[in-house]
Amino acid sequence: MKVILSVAVIAALGLTSCKDETKKEIDTPTTEMSKEMAYTDISFGVRGNCGMCKNTIEKAVNSVEGVASANWDVDKKKIDVSFDESKTDAMAIHKAIAASGYDTEKVAGSEEAYKELPGCCQYDHEMMMNQSGDKKEEGHSNHDH
Numbered sequence: 001m002k003v004i005l006s007v008a009v010i011a012a013l014g015l016t017s018c019k020d021e022t023k024k025e026i027d028t029p030t031t032e033m034s035k036e037m038a039y040t041d042i043s044f045g046v047r048g049n050c051g052m053c054k055n056t057i058e059k060a061v062n063s064v065e066g067v068a069s070a071n072w073d074v075d076k077k078k079i080d081v082s083f084d085e086s087k088t089d090a091m092a093i094h095k096a097i098a099a100s101g102y103d104t105e106k107v108a109g110s111e112e113a114y115k116e117l118p119g120c121c122q123y124d125h126e127m128m129m130n131q132s133g134d135k136k137e138e139g140h141s142n143h144d145h
């Protein structure tokens, strides 16, 4: 009985001293909270076909640390991303998308990942990116027959 008691006392002492120590660390004021979170917004073209592409692309972007939100537009072939510039940059986001198999304006999609995409998602590499969504018939001079 005595042994159990003393063990309990030691454990209790150990706990309180631990608590005291951690408390001291927490008490030091941090400037983090005073800094307003300002996200950088970018948008750029990304090729893709459908809602499944949207999931894959947005998942890839959201996996980048510092990304707050990602929204890929299936009609415009364009993505809007908000991110914390102190944690990541635009190029890291382009690369994450390319690694998932999708072409962006700046980085070509990984061929390996592209081959793993479901058939419906194997988009055309010649597809126009960053479409405005309203003008359809404007590219005749670009045709290269």
Ligand SMILES: [Cu+2]
Pocket (backbone or CB within 6 Å): 048, 049, 050, 051, 052, 053, 054, 120, 121, 122
């Ligand atoms: Cu798809």
